[in-house]
Amino acid sequence: MDLATLIGLIGALIIICIAILLGGDFVTFINIPSIVVVIGGTFAATLARISLGQFFGSFKVGLKSIVHKSINPHELIEEAVELANIARKEGILALEGREIGHPFLERGIYLCIDGHAPEVVKKMLSKDINLTIDRHTDGIQMFKAIGDTAPAMGMIGTLIGLVSMLSAMDDPKAIGPAMAVALLTTLYGAIIANAIALPIADKLKKISAEEKLNKNLILESISSIQAGINPKVVEQILLTFLPESKRVTEKPEQ
DSSP: OOHHHHHHHHHHHHHHHHHHHHHSOGGGGOOHHHHIIIIIHHHHHHHTTSOHHHHHHHHHHHTHHHHOOOOOHHHHHHHHHHHHHHHHHHOGGGGTTOOOSSHHHHHHHHHHHTTOOHHHHHHHHHHHHHHHHHHHHHHHHHHHHHHHHHHHHHHHHHHHHHHHHHTTTTOGGGHHHHHHHHHHHHHHHHHIIIIIIHHHHHHHHHHHHHHHHHHHHHHHHHHHHHHTOOHHHHHHHHHTTSOGGGOOOOOOOO
């Protein structure tokens, strides 16, 4: 579980609630018509941009921002080198039945064990990577769309409230409360966009980049194992996927 996302989202909402409680009555900040306009209007406008399947699928992708567990690429490299060493010494079939930590790496190894040609294995795994990135992109775009639409819907709700307020100018006592209700829709839109939707979109973008890196690293691992490349060379190849500052090199003997 990604505690940073959970703490960030809940923390932002708690801080907003505390500010509301310190400023007055919490009930004053609850208005059902405003909530309907902002949430209903945001979802409806977002749905108009994508398909129904993408809409609901994107919420599933969005859960990754909370339940995602980062995988250390160094651990992937270490496991890949170990598998390459076994395959080079004992043959690819020696990897059958061996416990493998990453599902994508396990899938690639079993494709090799089944005797598929290197180009077939690469094509299948590359297709998996591309489809995963496409799903992530759909989720990112949807939450960005929510982040763009919610403030706009808040402004629309405010304008509706102002029109209603101005049409009742004959009652000065009603102007203040009516203005407060009109501004609530702007508040709701800002909260949905900046405290929920946009942070989730940014976190999904980071997760997508991380998963793409790890899967491409695994793809290179599988290709190298099938080609029978020396495990030390495999390690050096895989380290090129990491930033210079994060590459592990052996210290020279003194």
